[in-house]
Amino acid sequence: MSNRPSFLLAAAAAVLALITVNATMLPARAAADGGAGDFIVNLGERAVGALTDKSIDQGLRQERFRDLLKEGLDLRHIAEFVLGSYRRRASDQQMQDFLSLLEDNIVQNYARRFRNYSGEELKLLNVRDGGRDSSIVSTELSQTGGAPPIQVDWRVHEVDGQFKVIDIVVEGISMMVTQRDEYVGYMRSNGGIDALMDALRKQNQALEKRQEG
Amino acid sequence: MSEWIGRSRRGVIALAAAGFLVFTLGACATPPADPDERAAYEQTNDPLEPMNRSIFGFNMFVDAYLLQPIAQAYEQLPDLVRNGVRNLLRHLKSPVILANDLMQGEVDRAGQTMGRFMFNTFPGMGFLDLAGEASVPYHDEDFGQTLAVWGVDSGPYLMLPFLGPSTFRDTGGIVVDTYIDPVTYWGDNSSRDWAEYAGLILGVTEAIDIRSRNYRQLEDLKETSLDFYATVRSLYRQQRKSLIENRDGVDQPAPVPSMAIEDDFGAGDALSAQANLGE
Secondary structure: OOOOOOHHHHHHHHHHHOOEEEHHHHHHHHOOOOOHHHHHHHHHHHHHHHHOOOOOOHHHHHHHHHHHHHHHEOHHHHHHHHOHHHHHHOOHHHHHHHHHHHHHHHHHHHHHHHHHOOOOEEEEEEEEEEEOOEEEEEEEEOOHHHOOOEEEEEEEEEEOOEEEEEEEEEOOEEHHHHHHHHHHHHHHHHOHHHHHHHHHHHHHHHHHHHHHO | OHHHHHOOHHHHHHHHHHHHHHHOHHHOOOOOOOHHHHHHHHHHOOOOHHHHHHHHHHHHHHHHHHHHHHHHHHHOOOHHHHHHHHHHHHHHHHHHHHHHHHHOOOHHHHHHHHHHHHHHHOOOOOOOOHHHHOOOOOOOOOHHHHHHHOOOOOOOEEEEOOOEEEEHHHHHHHHHHHHHOHHHHHHHHOOOHHHHHHHHHHHHHHHHHHHHHOHHHHHHHHHHOOOHHHHHHHHHHHHHHHHHOOOOOOOOOOOOEOOOHHHOOOOOOOOOOEOOOOO
16 A cells, blocks of 8 residues: 555544644634634534543443534535435435434444544634635644644534534545545445445444444 | 666556556446446546456455565564654655656745755764754655646556556656656666665565554554445545645645535546635
C-alpha cells in the first residue's frame, strides 16, 4: 500500500471520538458564522462529557452515542448520499430499513472508540460558506505524542432551524464520499441494495457479539 | 539493454505492469446497461476492475505474509530510529520533488524544498529534520501531480503489483520520476553490487515505514469495510486530488468535496464536483 489510506480512521477516531474543545477563539467567531462553529464546538464538548468516562459500560456508551448521533447528524441526508445512484431505485421501506441499519453500524463501529480518549483538543479555525445552504466549519485536532495536528472540516446544514452535520472531512478525505464509494462498489459487485443491507446486518451482529464477548 | 533495465526497478515494475495491461485488455469490465449501475461504473473510472481486483488480492497476500510482519517488527524500534529513517527517505527524494516543484511553476515551494535539502544535509546528514522543526515543512511532489497540473486527466484507475493503487497518469509519473532521480544514476555508476538496487531498497524501506505508521488504522479499515478494494480506490483518488491542489499548508485548507446528493457523480473523478470552496 502506498500513501496513507489511514486518514479515514484518523478521521473516525478524531471526529466521532476524541474531542475536547478549545473554545478560546469562540467569542469573536460566533457572531459571524450564524452559530455553525458554536454548534460543532458544543457537539464536541458534549461528546467528550458523555462518552469518554472509562467507568461506564458499553451499553450505556452506545445509548448516549446514539442520542448524540441522531441529534447532531442528518442521517437521512447521509443515508441517501451514501447509496449514490442506487437510492433512486430504493423503495420507501428499503430506505427506512437502510437508515436504521446505517445508524446501528455507525454506533457499533464508533461508540467504543471514545473509551480510548486521551485528551486531544479540537480548535476552531474558521467557518466558511460551503454552497447549497451549507457551511464548512474548519477545525484542527491536536494529536498526542508530538504528531502534527490534523485538519478536520465539518460540513453542516440546517434542518428546521437546527444545525446538522452532513460530512466530516479529514485532511481532504471525505468520510461520506469514501463511504459512498465503498457501498456503491459493494452493491455493484454483489447485487444492489438488498445485498448491502444483508452485509450490514451481518456486520452489525458480528460487532455486537464481539462487544459482549 | 540490461544496463538500461538496471536503471530503475521501480520504473521497470511500472512499465511491466503497463505492458501487462496491453495483453489483458480483454479482462475489461463490460459497461453495464442499467442506467444507475452505469452511472456508478463511469464514476469509478475503473474499466480494468476485474484485473485490478486480482492484483489487489495479490498485494493483500504480500501484505499479510510479508509486509505486515516486517512492519510490526519495525514498529518496535525506537521513535528516534524510525523518524531518522523517514527523514532520510524524504531527504533523498528532494531532487525529484524540487524538479517537480519547478515544472509546476511553484517557485515558493521549490525554494522550500531546496532550503530544506541544504539545511538538513550538513548538520543532520538527512537523518534529522531541522528544517521541519524550523517550520519549513516537508511536502511531497511527483511527476503524476505535475502532469495533473499541466491538465492531463488521471485516466483509468490502475492497481500495480507491489506498488499499490495508481492511475494511468500516475504510473507514467513513476517512470519519469525514476529517470529524474539521481539515486537511479548513482546506482548505475557505483561499483558496489547492491547499489544497482538502491532505488528498490529505498522503495521497500518506505513501504515498511509507512505500513508501520498506519498499522492500526489500516487493520481497522480492512475489518470494517464491506469492499476494501473500493475503499482504497476512493481514498487514493481523494488523496491525490488533495496533493495535486497542494492543499497541505495551513493557509490553504484541504478541499472539501461536494456533499450535494443532487450532484450525483460528476464525470470522472469522484471529487470533480468540488464544492464552491468559499473563494
